[in-house]
Amino acid sequence: MMKSIRKSAGNSARIGLTKIGMTVSALLLIAALVLAACSAPEPQTATEAPDATTVQAQQSTTSQQTTAPAAAAPTATLPPANTPRPAATATPVPSKPVATAEPQVSAHASIVTPATGNEKTVPEIRGIESWINSDPFTFEEQRGKVVLVDFWTYTCVNCIRTLPFLKAWHEKYADKGLVIVGIHTPEFEFEKDRENVVEATEGFGLEWPIAQDNDFKTWRAFNNRYWPAKYLVDKDGLIRYTHFGEGAYDETELWIRGLLEEAGADLSDVSAGTLPEPRHAVSLRSMTRETGLTREIYAGFERNYNALLGSTPYVLHQEYYQDEDVEIFYTDPGDYRNHFLYLQGLWRNESERLVHARETENYEDYLALKFNATSVNAVMSPISGGEYQVRVTLDDQPISPEAAGTDVMFDAAGNGYIVVDSARMYHIVNLPEYASHELKLSSNSPEFSLFAYTFGAYDGGEPAPTGYDAN
Structure with a gap:
């Protein structure tokens, strides 16, 4: 603990x-x-160092689409291993990136590239202390659907800023085969308390399953390093897209739509894009x-x-x-x-x-x-x-x-x-x-x-x- x-x-x-x-x-x-x-001002380079508080989203062009962060503000890092006070190794201290809004993507564009066979199979959910809004389930049980895995914690402002977009996607695509699961991995000790997480879940109006990853076991299985972090899993259980931090909402939605259509969903009655990007x-x-x-x-x-x-x-x-x-x-x-x-x-x-x-x-x-x-x-x-x-x-x-x-x-x-x-x-x-x-x-x-x-x-x-x- x-x-x-x-x-x-x-x-x-x-x-x-x-x-x-x-x-x-x-x-x-x-x-x-x-x-x-x-x-001088902090360099604008990609980083996965712990305690990075603000990062800039970048976009790759690989089949497993990844939007990676880069530093855009002062960061605080953990001490070297030989200091008198070693960093805790059993509980990582993740980073909370902030991404500036990227150029608008056409709602009619197709950016989903076919799977290459090199994609990683999604790690299974593990070590969950309790579930909110759902009975326990596995990713294996969700095969045939598209799963959006959202790593978050309820006092993280960067996570909170993404919630209106997650709510919009849940409302539009849940009936089309999208399953959102929030992996709640705490930054502070009080965020391990189930009552606190339930209060936040209800207060923010979140209706999708929330899994309390209090011991960072699912976090480590994903080798995740950031709050918030989003992973899109296709119908075959492959991670096809990731995004760290805020932003890229239009891009993420287009990937949701593309993977749903790959799974056979008819989206002709659901338009892309609903909320303006900050x-x-x-x-x-x-x-x-x-x-x-x-x-x-x-x-x-x-x-x-x-x-x-x-x-x-x-x-x-x-x-x-x-x-x-x-x-x-x-x-x-x-x-x-x-x-x-x-x-x-x-x-x-x-x-x-x-x-x-x-x-x-x-x-x-x-x-x-x-x-x-x-x-x-x-x-x-x-x-x-x-x-x-x-x-x-x-x-x-x-x-x-x-x-x-x-x-x-x-x-x-x-x-x-x-x-x-x-x-x-x-x-x-x-x-x-x-x-x-x-x-x-x-x-x-x-x-x-x-x-x-x-x-x-x-x-x-x-x-x-x-x-x-x-x-």
Whole structure:
């Protein structure tokens, strides 16, 4: 289970950090910051490195059509094997790619190439802890149909952005022989909880089978590395097409249609293409590290320690790295840089999250960052199950209704806040144009815990269905 693995890794971290000491940790942090400040923008090359947060979709021309990702934003990698804190090997840390929308494909084009005989037979589903919306089944039992295998996890914004398209395909093609199966492979420990996954499945309105791959066994059978990842399996059980990340929706639908027609389906009464593809508000390739889209930011100790040794961490406070599960009073430096998280007040650095470590009265403790984006989301949860409020400010002013995400509410004084009542992704900021701002989240409650921030640069704001409303 991920919990025992991460706990073991946490013990290793404490031993390693005891040996290294605060001086070496400080030197590592300084070295990482110098590297980040002096380095050029990230290369636009294909990568399968763990923790890649943003990638660009590319298209191959082989019979087994594959849309592969390439890096388009800062990435965080796991540490080398000889570091004091080894990466967990039993539970991989997958990447969450983001693909820019590709040119439109004609709905009448035929892009499905005949099978060559070199295609891989789909690995069988294995190690599933529970099924949602379905009794257990095998791919062998689905022979004669077309199966879309979707690897996802319910707090992944990149996965969430694909759900409206999956819903449209399910509605149009389920009666024509398309079977969608969602392989839910968790990023965070709470995503292993069946009740949480059921709540998300119902909230997003997903009607296809969902299999909980809590131990990554089906993930490993596919040798998968990304959230989201889609594999199209033909009537004979062969993987004919794959796509990693967002985007390529028109292309994917044309492959669905082509494989259904190969299986004998009549699609004359079903038209291709229903939803417009989201478009980026700006060209991200021409931007520098400081002006580019903010990378995904992780708050937990494990990701930050790994990043400290492998590339660039997310939290820019030296004292954060002295040990895991330590309550420390942090002082906000007041000068923020893109891609980093800053703390004020008393916080505990747990393996996957930061936890507000005291009860306050005037929102004096907060998490701060500078971001470049059109939208900001955060994965948060209560500690013990009770709900709490998180106040939201933008550039040290109450966030305005025009800039607020769908999960933000307002009190009589005009203060924007979020009610955190379950473990999920919350939509915080939604801007009409790409811009740079300073965001602060604060709460008086010791229930406040934050796992990660994600950012978008789509025209008009966040295209992901948020607040468990995928319609």
